[in-house]
Amino acid sequence: MKPEELKPFVDFMKAHGLLTLSVEKPDFKLYLVKEGAETLVSTPTASARLARHSPAYAKATAGKLGEGGMLAAGLALEPVVNKNAVSVTSPLVGTLYLAPAPSAAPFVEVGQEVKAGDTLCVVEAMKVMNEIKSEVNGKVLEIKAENGKPVEFGQILFLISKP
Template sequence: MDLKELKKIIAIFQKAKIAELEVESEGVRFKLKKEVKERKTSNRREVPVEVISVPAQPLEQTQKQSQIQEQEPKLLEGTHEIVSPMIGTFYSSPAPDSAPFVEIGQEINEDDTVCIIEAMKIMNEIKADVKGKIIKMLAENGQPVEFGQPLFLIELPPKG
């Protein structure tokens, strides 16, 4: 590499928008470095941003709730749902070989145990929150249940 070629390379390097160049030719090796100044001007332009408030619930939970609401039949007047207070496994009886806590048609009082929900290896007794008659079991024995999922449909006693 002669001096003329070296000067051409240096001239090209100075005009180029690169910070470093390393060249090796015919046993000669050299490295060129320069500071690249940041451009003050920018092609960006500011665009006003509209702030939108979003509910604090995660989107997934909001979607699940709307799906549940769509699937829920409208409750008949004079009925009440006992819902799961937690996520877990629904059991209708205290042991696999014993009778269920409640059966369809059975009258229940407030605070009667209606089922068990197992959560994290702990058996949680679920109590009735109203007095009435069991008209429908909405969960299956041994199946997982979600928080807020209806477990029983209760016919409330007539007012009066």
């Protein structure tokens, strides 16, 4: 990719106040991070991807893909608005669970103090439960994903205050 081809992506990031931008097409992947942006991606115990021809992929991307298979503007791209927070993102595609069991209390709640290593949630992929753990000490400022709903790779799940 030539530098002049990156300009529209950089302009899009500036216009929408984004700190990161991820674009995936069949022939390339692009991941841009604004200088000074702090994003943590937890390492899963297993990984999963939806095959592009699978019904699950079609359902997950329905109405979200624009021309050329790119994400339509404003969809699945969220700016991190709190500069005093660290975002915890999903390391894989799967189903998010905020509690260890349907009737159990959630792993964490907004306002709760967490330590590095505390379990924040579980992402299920291919019947494997992957614990997502905090990599920092701080307070949970926001839970940005919904229990039992699908999450994408790189989707922001939690905002945690910086130590």
